[in-house]
Amino acid sequence: MEHELKEFIKKCDEAIKQENFDTLMKYYTEDAILVVKPGRVARGREEIKKAFIAIAKYFNNSLVPTQGEMIILEAGDTALVISQTLLDAEKKDSEFSMDRRATYVFKKNTQGNWLCAIDNSYGTDLINS
């Protein structure tokens, strides 16, 4: 059986593909953050939902994210996922990489469910030095 976080990330990717952003927001903590692009962060579900709508539009409403190689580093109720995130879309001129080394932080809530707290698909590329 796959790690539950791998299954969870698949559900997130499916919700993005289907543009089910209300469903997607249930997978984030209330005070989650999303790195929209280097230097720009969306904070909380409302801002993150708006950002995903804008991202979907940017990719001509054809964005399909999938994950390649993945490492899950779990420490109690907190996990860091290092993942190869592949973006496919009917847009050939994206100014952002479609093949990323992403870093995602998840927290387990009191019901034992994982939620995304920090969504940074740019990984360590946020620092250039």
Place this chain on the structure above:
Amino acid sequence: MEHELKEFIKKCDEAIKQENFDTLMKYYTEDAILVVKPGRVARGREEIKKAFIAIAKYFNNSLVPTQGEMIILEAGDTALVISQTLLDAEKKDSEFSMDRRATYVFKKNTQGNWLCAIDNSYGTDLINS
């Protein structure tokens, strides 16, 4: 004033340099994990302390870690730090990079103090694809 996590990481680096590993362990959560090297994880303070003693020995008891460019992504009581971690040591043949793009996850405890939960100095280099 610098971000409190930047100050905190300086204290960790200082403890590593001084080999004050009992002090260093106070900066980790009880169920913290340390990526010792790709594929090998130390779990909990006791294992992490042993790993740091072995790391210190590997570097001829001369290891000095410092941080360069740093991005702090804070979401409530959880933070992901992306940092350029520079290692200096009197050892010229290390099989590991001395200039890393690290990923550290911190949690704020009920007293409002940050503690390290996931220490992965290898960042996204854990996946090679």
